[in-house]
Amino acid sequence: MKSKINAFMKEIEERNGHEPEFMQAVQEVAETVIPYIVSQDIYHGKNILMRMVEPERAVSFRVSWVDDDGEICVNRGYRIQMNSAIGPYKGGLRFHPTVNMSILKFLAFEQVFKNSLTTLPMGGGKGGSDFDPKGKSDSEIMRFCQSFMTELYRHIGPNTDVPAGDIGVGGREIGYLYGMYKRLKNEFTGVLTGKGMSWGGSLIRPEATGYGTVYFADSMLKTRNDSMKGKTVLVSGSGNVAQYATEKATQLGAKVVTLSDSSGYIYDADGIDAEKLAFVMELKNIKRGRISEYVKKYPTAKFTKGKTPWHEKCDVAMPCATQNEVDGDDAKALLSNGCFVVSEGANMPSNLEAVHAFLKAKILYAPGKASNAGGVATSGLEMSQNSLRMNWTREEVDGKLKEIMKNIHDACIKYGKEEDGYVDYVRGANIAGFVKVADAMLAQGVV
Numbered sequence: 001m002k003s004k005i006n007a008f009m010k011e012i013e014e015r016n017g018h019e020p021e022f023m024q025a026v027q028e029v030a031e032t033v034i035p036y037i038v039s040q041d042i043y044h045g046k047n048i049l050m051r052m053v054e055p056e057r058a059v060s061f062r063v064s065w066v067d068d069d070g071e072i073c074v075n076r077g078y079r080i081q082m083n084s085a086i087g088p089y090k091g092g093l094r095f096h097p098t099v100n101m102s103i104l105k106f107l108a109f110e111q112v113f114k115n116s117l118t119t120l121p122m123g124g125g126k127g128g129s130d131f132d133p134k135g136k137s138d139s140e141i142m143r144f145c146q147s148f149m150t151e152l153y154r155h156i157g158p159n160t161d162v163p164a165g166d167i168g169v170g171g172r173e174i175g176y177l178y179g180m181y182k183r184l185k186n187e188f189t190g191v192l193t194g195k196g197m198s199w200g201g202s203l204i205r206p207e208a209t210g211y212g213t214v215y216f217a218d219s220m221l222k223t224r225n226d227s228m229k230g231k232t233v234l235v236s237g238s239g240n241v242a243q244y245a246t247e248k249a250t251q252l253g254a255k256v257v258t259l260s261d262s263s264g265y266i267y268d269a270d271g272i273d274a275e276k277l278a279f280v281m282e283l284k285n286i287k288r289g290r291i292s293e294y295v296k297k298y299p300t301a302k303f304t305k306g307k308t309p310w311h312e313k314c315d316v317a318m319p320c321a322t323q324n325e326v327d328g329d330d331a332k333a334l335l336s337n338g339c340f341v342v343s344e345g346a347n348m349p350s351n352l353e354a355v356h357a358f359l360k361a362k363i364l365y366a367p368g369k370a371s372n373a374g375g376v377a378t379s380g381l382e383m384s385q386n387s388l389r390m391n392w393t394r395e396e397v398d399g400k401l402k403e404i405m406k407n408i409h410d411a412c413i414k415y416g417k418e419e420d421g422y423v424d425y426v427r428g429a430n431i432a433g434f435v436k437v438a439d440a441m442l443a444q445g446v447v
């Protein structure tokens, strides 16, 4: 089996060897899906995984815009349309200086499996720009978003490709993008998700990724007759996903003791309760400040510069910042400090060494494509509401989100349960996500 996986990866490397994050995402899927393909006659001779690894379309475009000093700036924009076998391309836009083809292709590839797991009819895509929103004024953000959309609008549509937010793209950016799309097309449609409540958005979409990550952790704990109640939790990041993971974990009786950003992390032994979280939300979403300011407001907490929180003691870890923020040493530290649940809010936050360490230790480990799928699932519910021209209540949407997260958990068990009863959620998520897309591709012929 190893030689089959190596031969596949060698071919992938010839075409994509200069894209390390993409190679990593493909390797993780190949390790679990190739043995499954070998065991299933229907996939033989179809080269199906190779077809899934190649984007259906990838566009890259110039984004010119004028800053507040009148200087003309140039950024690069992208949209990767990875797979549309089960529905229109769907996935976020990331604005961050590190954005490049490798990062977006890994995200788009993960998105295909994730969207399949949600049970909703959504294909996979991802896009963004190397634009850095840090320190930019509101007007600069608006002008950048408008320029970005003057090209992107040609490639998207409510039945073609429906982008949403990701790092650096929240409600404000979706608003500016939507305004320009509507002007260019003269259409009020559900072409983006994460919209404001008065213009087609869905209740619970802002909360959904973080909430879903906690619901998934709780489902994993239930398999061991346990729950989130009383658990000490490390959360990284302090953006959308981290904020709502902290809120839901606290509501379920856990104590969240850390948050972070690219400058370092804060540790609050008393826990980040609702009042402290409200302070973080204002700091990050309105003032757009640094997490270190938390310790000025709450001096019993400590700030550690330039480090991630993974060497602190905990029961549960929720990486909610960015890719590869947990490496092999971090995984060792987590395990030796008693961590026995990892539920990923971010996309691919654990590198392959960390993933292998979690699986070897047989802890409850959920890869992002399963545990953070609540965000895109609720985007799917926003699309449904737009098509129906209806708004569901908070309780209705949250109820559907819970049900979807439970279904994803069940699918992981179906394909990931081992003989000794241990659930390998990586294998479970990859195979369950693969089957639906692969079967649709086989039915649709070689296209």
Ligand SMILES: NC(=O)C1=CN([C@@H]2O[C@H](COP(=O)(O)OP(=O)(O)OC[C@H]3O[C@@H](n4cnc5c(N)ncnc54)[C@H](O)[C@@H]3O)[C@@H](O)[C@H]2O)C=CC1
Binding pocket: 165, 166, 167, 168, 169, 170, 209, 237, 238, 239, 240, 241, 242, 260, 261, 262, 263, 320, 321, 322, 323, 345, 346, 347, 372, 373, 375, 376
């Ligand atoms: N927003 C959503 O609905 C979804 C987001 N995700 C993933 O969750 C993660 C976080 O995204 P959001 O919260 O939406 O973004 P955000 O822009 O609201 O927040 C990003 C957070 O990550 C931190 N961060 C970014 N780069 C970092 C670095 N190099 N080192 C340390 N911290 C860093 C930022 O300081 C910030 O706290 C990403 O991996 C994203 O792909 C996954 C599923 C859905």
Ligand SMILES: O=C(O)CCC(=O)C(=O)O
Binding pocket: 090, 091, 092, 093, 111, 114, 162, 163, 164, 165, 166, 193, 347, 372, 373, 375, 376, 377, 379
């Ligand atoms: O809601 C969406 O369409 C995108 C969410 C996303 O980017 C993700 O799941 O990583």
